[in-house]
Amino acid sequence: MQINRLFEIVYLLLEKGSVTAAALAEHFEVSVRTIYRDIDLLSGAGIPVYCNRGRGGGVSLLPDFVLDKSLLSEREQDEILFALQSIAATHAGGEEVLGRVNTLFRRQGADWIEVDFSHWGWDWGSDEGEKRKFNLLKEAILGRWKLHFTYYSASGEKSERTAAPLKLLFRGGGWYLRAWCETRGAMRTFKICRIDEVSLTQERFEAALFNAAPETQARQNPECEGWHPPLMITLRFVPQMAYQVYDTFCHDSIQTEEDGSLTVRIHVPDDDWIYGMLLQYGEHVRVLDPPQVRKELLDRARKIISFYEENE
Known part of the structure; x- marks a missing residue:
């Protein structure tokens, strides 16, 4: 369309300073005569565009010209x-x-953000694969394409899913996909690192139909599959674990004791994830409450010991 060409001519002149009419004609695949007509239209609209003839000449804008940005502070x-x-x-x-x-x-934005999908400090695979996955999800969201993928839930279940992706979320140090899951017939929030073999289908969807779905369902099922009701637990970490405690938990949930130890009170789902997380801290954390979590943790530790003793 002509209006798009006129805008891009102005942009090119802002970027390059001066461009010959022949180069503009080649760029837009139109005749030189059409370019001159466009220049006349721009000039008539108050854009200070002019032509210099001869060697080194071309179409230019007045040096101080900037597109009107008064609508944006x-x-x-x-x-x-x-x-x-x-x-x-x-x-x-x-x-x-x-x-x-x-x-x-006519300004340069601050270099304030960098996103790196590689696993920090470890050779756990190609970060390029994660970037490709991220870009594929983005393409599906913007293009309104349904997705098909394999998903591994928090309970270890592997399942095939077809979903209408609505948005990407960054929450609690991880990336998530908010989507309407056709397989489950409900809104779901999928952890992206658990999504595998993702592909675009040939079917589009209307986002407005799913954006109206109640948010309460998503809040009740933050990890969706294998979800368990939240449980309040109280943990006591040794002082040497402060760096990991502050890496892992919200600062509002952390209390520093007089001896330097750290008490953490959090709501967590009563599932395999919390016990795996606690076991990785070994002797550096003690569960103060509730008793059933201490008992379950002790039972799991005994099973680990028994497993290694049997295989010695």
């Missing part, structure tokens, strides 16, 4: 740049868009 421009930087961190095409908007605003 500097703060709003920064917010747009920050959002584009977060996109560029995970999607190659974002860099081009970011560059164009930087040119449009």
Whole structure:
């Protein structure tokens, strides 16, 4: 459309300074005469575009010209740049868009975010695979394509899912996919690292139909599959574990005692995850409450000891 071509001509002139009419004609696959007509239209609309003839000439804008951005405050421009930087961190095409908007605003956004999907400090596989998965999920959300994937629940169940993806969430140090799960017939929140063999289907969906689904269902099932009612537990960590405690738990749930130990009070699902997490701390944590968690932890520790003794 002509209006799109006119805008892009202005953008190209802002970016490059001067472009020949022949180069513009080739870029837009139109005649040079059409480009000159476009220049006349821009000039008539008040855009200070002019032509220099001869060697080194071309179509240019007055040096001080900037597109009218009066509808956006500097703060709003920064917010747009920050959002584009977060996109560029995970999607190659974002860099081009970011560059164009930087040119449009005549300013450079702060280098404030970097997203790295590799496992920190460990060679656990290619982080490129995680980036591809992230970009595929993004493509499905923006394009309204249904997804098919394998999912491993918190209870260890493996299942095949078809879902309408609605948004990506970053919560509690991990990435999640919010989606309407056709397999379960309900809204679900999937942990992305547990999603495998993901692919786009050839079926589109209408997001508005699912966005109206009640949020209470998602809150009742934060990890969705294998979900258990929350349990309040009280933990006491030795002082040497402070760095891991602050890495793992919300600071509001942590209390430092006079001897330097740390007391943590949290609500957690009563499932395998919490016991696995507690066992990894070994002798550096004690469960103060409730008694049934202490008993279950002791039973699991005894099973581990028995397993290794039998295999010696």
